[in-house]
Amino acid sequence: MTALGKLIRTTAFKLSLAYLLISALGAGAVMGWVAWNVKKLVDEQIASTVEAEIAGLSEQYARGGIRALVDVVERRARQPGASLYLVTTFAGETIAGNVADLPAGVLQRPGVVETSYQRQGDTEARRRALARIFVLPGRFRLLVGRDLEDRETLNGVMLRALTTSLLWLTIIGTAGGIFVASRVLRRVDAMNASAQKIMAGDLAGRLPVTGSNDELDRLAQNLNSMLERISELMNGLREVSDNIAHDLKTPLTRLRNRAEEALRSASSQDDYRATLERMIDESDNLIRIFNALLMIARAEAGTDRQAMRAFDVSTVVTDLAELYEPAAEDAGAQLSVSAGRDLIIMGNRELVGQALANLIDNALKYGAQSDLPLLPQGANVLPKRMDVQVSARQVGNAVEISVADRGPGIAVADRERVIGRFVRLEGSRSRPGSGLGLSLASAVAQLHHGELRLEDNAPGLRVVIALPAMINATYVPAASPVEATRRLPHDDATPRNAS
């Protein structure tokens, strides 16, 4: 593409052309209107001159008849710059006047007429005139008219003015268009060049901003902040995948070491069996981590939204509390539940259940009172009972599920970080866990357009999952599949309507 071609193709140039066309049409219309008005004015002037002449002549005619009229006409016709006069007999012979020739038949039609004529003693080409024709008694005919040369001249002037101004308009407009277009083009070219550099791999590159704060500048600024955001996300993603790789390497290494160890030192079949069983446990743990990662990814991607149904959060809360109650008691914890009623949300019951299970699990694992040293495993003396409170209630337009413990809590500075994948705070690393529980709970909250909050339970930690309540819930509790199983004893195993 040539430079000119490129220029012509620019939006700025096309816009200039469009403006030019519109201005030209506008100018033409204005000039045309002026010309038309001027013509009208001139025509009116001519007509009134003719009328005045006629008034004078008819006075003469009334006073002295045709003879007096002829006299006056003879006299006036000889004056320089005179109007046009002609008096003829009924047969068309000229009696007096300064018109030599008229097209045939003009005199036969009384009234106002625009016609060509030739003046007496004038051999030049015919000219145009506006005339009025009367039939007098005795079938004499009188023509009084004015030459139209002035009007024609004026028209010519107008036309010249119009063409000249259009010509200049075009020249100036085109030049202006080219100027503006090339200016814009230069900046767009610069932006394109930067974009290409960024695409080629210079991810830190940004579009040039001139500082004029015009629309191109604002576009560049917006694109720059977009690039900034993308690179932040990419860094986050890279960090996450780095972490994932690192955190999966640890259990894989352990797995491998186990196998190696057994090959090196196992002496009996029982040894091999024990090692293999432990390796299966390790792999199950890995699979669990992968499942959790996949679940987080899917929840974050939001692809599960179409599978959402209305369900009662209070049922989930009491179910889960009941599920964990014996385990809590075993761990020396008092698990108490308070759930309001009819806390209907639109969501995925399984995922909310899983998120809540993670929170209860965390509370049981890390919610031991901080002033008590961790007891060695198998110790018979239970510490002061630890309390874990699970509750669900409606707060404004949200249903809040919370799990509160009396443990050491999480420092404000760590609260955001701990939601990240694989983040495990100091002091918790010695205990089993993958560091994915809160990430999943947070992802589930986000999937439901809600949020996960970590709060101070003074002392202890309170984790709140706030989910938007369903408004105008017309919720009819579906028979739970377990209930259905009880009613239909031979339709056991997994129910088909498990939605």
Added chain:
Amino acid sequence: MPDMRLLIIEDDRDAANYLVKAFRESGHSADHAADGLAGYERACEGDYDVLIVDRMLPRMDGLTVIGGLRQQKIDTPVLILSALGQVDDRVKGLRAGGDDYLAKPYAFSELLARVEVLARRRGSSSGETTHYRVGDLELDRLAHKLTRAGKEIVLQPREFRLLEYLMKHAGQVVTRTMLLENVWDYHFDPQTNVIDVHISRLRSKIDKGFDVPLLHTIRGAGYMVRDGSR
């Protein structure tokens, strides 16, 4: 469990061979079809106790196979195996006519336990049982009453349901996830030993003070209610 005839429709040859071998070692016979169409044809012809169907198959995908069979009024129980383990995938699979769903990777013991439950269900689908009896343990569903050796035992509602499920599948291995699915109706992985604690509570109520334990832990697999004296 008497030996079952199984059909495995799975395109991954290694996985299929492993399954066929493992089922044979457990005393069952297993056939293998390597794509959806072949699997569909064999399932139409043969008399199988359970079909194990992978979801993603060449020539005809797993859900289509199941849908086709159900349309032909072939109601052989189907267990869907899938790499897609998310909740809505499970729901889709069950809606298509599957009877159970297991996400890859899985433990063979889990698969075996589920397949055995499906096969048993097929054998005993007539008549409504309201009364279960294992050894001297008797459970009456309608009266909501449990006795052992004539002595009444009081259970919490959930414990009752748990025992009911175990007794319904007496003599069969029931895994932890099966219990969570069928007694609590959740399909996630509880990560800790929550089910084990429920079982040990139940055990202390029904087995404590009796010579013959009825509720057994099957190592590496799950639990089973069985009359140990037989």
